Amino acid sequence: MSDSGSIFSLALGLVLSGDAELWSIIALSLRVSLTAVALACLIGLPLGAFLAVVKFPGRDAVVALLNAFMGLPPVVVGLFVYLALSRSGPLGVLGLLYTPTAMIIAQTILVTPLIAALARQSMADLHVEYDELFRSLGLSMSRTIAALIWDGRYSLSTAALAGFGRAIAEVGAVIIVGGNIEHVTRVMTTAIALETSKGDLALAMALGLILITLALFVNSAVLTLNRTARRLAYA
Amino acid sequence: MLKRSDAPVSDDISAQPLFPLAATDLVFADRGRTLIDNLSLTLDGRGITAVMGSNGAGKSLLLRLLHGLLTPTSGAIRWGGNPLSDEVRARQAMVFQRPTMLRRSAADNLRFVLNHLPRNERDRRVEELIAEAKLDHAAATPARLLSGGEQQRLAIARARATEPEVLFLDEPTASLDPASVHAIEEVVRTIHADGIKVIIVTHDIGQAKRLADDVVFINRGRVAEQAAAAAFFERPATDAAQAYLEGRLQF
Numbered sequence: 001m002s003d004s005g006s007i008f009s010l011a012l013g014l015v016l017s018g019d020a021e022l023w024s025i026i027a028l029s030l031r032v033s034l035t036a037v038a039l040a041c042l043i044g045l046p047l048g049a050f051l052a053v054v055k056f057p058g059r060d061a062v063v064a065l066l067n068a069f070m071g072l073p074p075v076v077v078g079l080f081v082y083l084a085l086s087r088s089g090p091l092g093v094l095g096l097l098y099t100p101t102a103m104i105i106a107q108t109i110l111v112t113p114l115i116a117a118l119a120r121q122s123m124a125d126l127h128v129e130y131d132e133l134f135r136s137l138g139l140s141m142s143r144t145i146a147a148l149i150w151d152g153r154y155s156l157s158t159a160a161l162a163g164f165g166r167a168i169a170e171v172g173a174v175i176i177v178g179g180n181i182e183h184v185t186r187v188m189t190t191a192i193a194l195e196t197s198k199g200d201l202a203l204a205m206a207l208g209l210i211l212i213t214l215a216l217f218v219n220s221a222v223l224t225l226n227r228t229a230r231r232l233a234y235a
Numbered sequence: 236m237l238k239r240s241d242a243p244v245s246d247d248i249s250a251q252p253l254f255p256l257a258a259t260d261l262v263f264a265d266r267g268r269t270l271i272d273n274l275s276l277t278l279d280g281r282g283i284t285a286v287m288g289s290n291g292a293g294k295s296l297l298l299r300l301l302h303g304l305l306t307p308t309s310g311a312i313r314w315g316g317n318p319l320s321d322e323v324r325a326r327q328a329m330v331f332q333r334p335t336m337l338r339r340s341a342a343d344n345l346r347f348v349l350n351h352l353p354r355n356e357r358d359r360r361v362e363e364l365i366a367e368a369k370l371d372h373a374a375a376t377p378a379r380l381l382s383g384g385e386q387q388r389l390a391i392a393r394a395r396a397t398e399p400e401v402l403f404l405d406e407p408t409a410s411l412d413p414a415s416v417h418a419i420e421e422v423v424r425t426i427h428a429d430g431i432k433v434i435i436v437t438h439d440i441g442q443a444k445r446l447a448d449d450v451v452f453i454n455r456g457r458v459a460e461q462a463a464a465a466a467f468f469e470r471p472a473t474d475a476a477q478a479y480l481e482g483r484l485q486f
């Protein structure tokens with residue numbers, strides 16, 4: 001009891017003192033996950049819009065697959081990316097294994113289906129509402145997709161935040177392809193796993209506090225977005 | 236004979252007149268219900284045409300079919316001899332019974348359809364249209380927060396911005412206050428004076444008398460009556476139209 005209490009105050013001390021190691025881990029985590037989410041948006045938003053707008057044979061199957069991929073286990077994604085990037089793998093020559101780039105790739109793959117599926121859902125609803133107007137105006141496919149993305153900006157931002165939440169909190173993919181190398185590929189979740197097993201509970205707890213804070217931040221951002229969207233009747 | 240008129244008269248549809256509009260033996264059925272039932276109709280490009288008829292008669296459906304938003308189960312629609320195409324539709328605009336407002340400001344709803352203009356010209360045009368629609372106070376307001384009447388006026392301005400030759404208006408003044416009704420009727424007159432054919436659905440008999448040159452009366456998915464407005468209101472030829480004008484329910 002007093003033990004965990006002292007761990008907690010040690011952790012708080014680490015956070016507040018601006019411990020260099022702690023902050024370099026946090027910075028790498030943010031860099032990897034934010035980059036992955038940005039890439040996932042670049043792929044996922046147009047993909048979601050396309051699936052919402054364009055009818056083609058097999059679309060339902062693609063959507064079902066996408067929805068299933070929303071819940072991909074991170075370790076499985078990590079395993080596949082590992083196989084692709086390992087020295088004998090198809091992309092082995094790039095020498096990316098155990099680099100932040102590998103972690104970005106893995107998290108992008110992990111998060112893209114989530115963002116695309118959420119985007120597709122909200123843009124499909126919007127498309128139902130706009131379809132007749134857009135057809136009456138004779139809008140091209142690309143303008144239709146651009147308009148849906150812009151008019152869905154609030155719910156799409158929510159989707160991006162959900163993607164960030166998933167990326168920043170996952171451990172399975174980054175530990176496999178990153179290897180948790182100190183100062184190179186060690187991020188918050190992998191550091192927590194390692195430090196806990198080593199018994200350095202203060203550092204683990206400090207990182208845990210940061211993760212919880214980030215989760216709270218993401219959730220309040222989602223709430224604010226939703227509230228703003230409703231106030232402007234943009235929901 | 237039908238086969239022959241199926242083919243477009245020439246390749247350059249954009250140069251050809253859109254009228255006469257001819258709908259022949261139109262049928263639109265959905266889940267076993269025949270909603271448009273062998274409807275035939277011819278309209279010329281002059282004047283304001285009022286489409287009237289009871290709730291559920293098929294007026295909105297007819298407009299969607301004529302504008303090409305729905306495909307008829309059978310029958311044919313010819314605009315100046317040409318079948319519906321993107322080119323034909325591009326020369327028309329429609330204001331829906333429940334107007335769709337983009338999730339943007341009122342001004343941006345107009346800017347959206349003026350995309351092809353250079354920026355300063357577009358801004359000038361948006362300002363004109365906003366002023367004409369008497370929405371100066373609300374130009375920056377999210378369109379979906381405008382009142383019902385303001386949304387109708389914005390939707391009409393947006394349709395107008397596309398410079399159509401034909402404008403479909405589906406009950407543009409339902410549930411509006413007298414001043415808004417008046418404002419919209421003024422806009423409709425201006426649009427008509429610009430040489431645009433207006434086809435307007437309305438239940439407002441006074442409005443039809445004020446605006447319409449001719450009336451198409453729809454009953455159960457068919458054209459029950461088509462006549463000059465004065466004649467229609469003076470002596471409706473069918474029981475259905477009589478009942479409608481007198482406010483009697485007909486079964």
Ligand SMILES: Nc1ncnc2c1ncn2[C@@H]1O[C@H](COP(=O)(O)OP(=O)(O)OP(=O)(O)O)[C@@H](O)[C@H]1O
Nearest residue numbers: 265270288289290291292293294295296297305332
């Ligand atoms: N897209 C559609 N698909 C199938 N059925 C439809 C469709 N649109 C309308 N209907 C049905 O067709 C009938 C006629 O509808 P329509 O909207 O044309 O009536 P209306 O004459 O415009 O009536 P109101 O005066 O109430 O607007 C209704 O019974 C409606 O349920």
Ligand SMILES: [Mg+2]
Nearest residue numbers: 294295332405
């Ligand atoms: Mg209607």
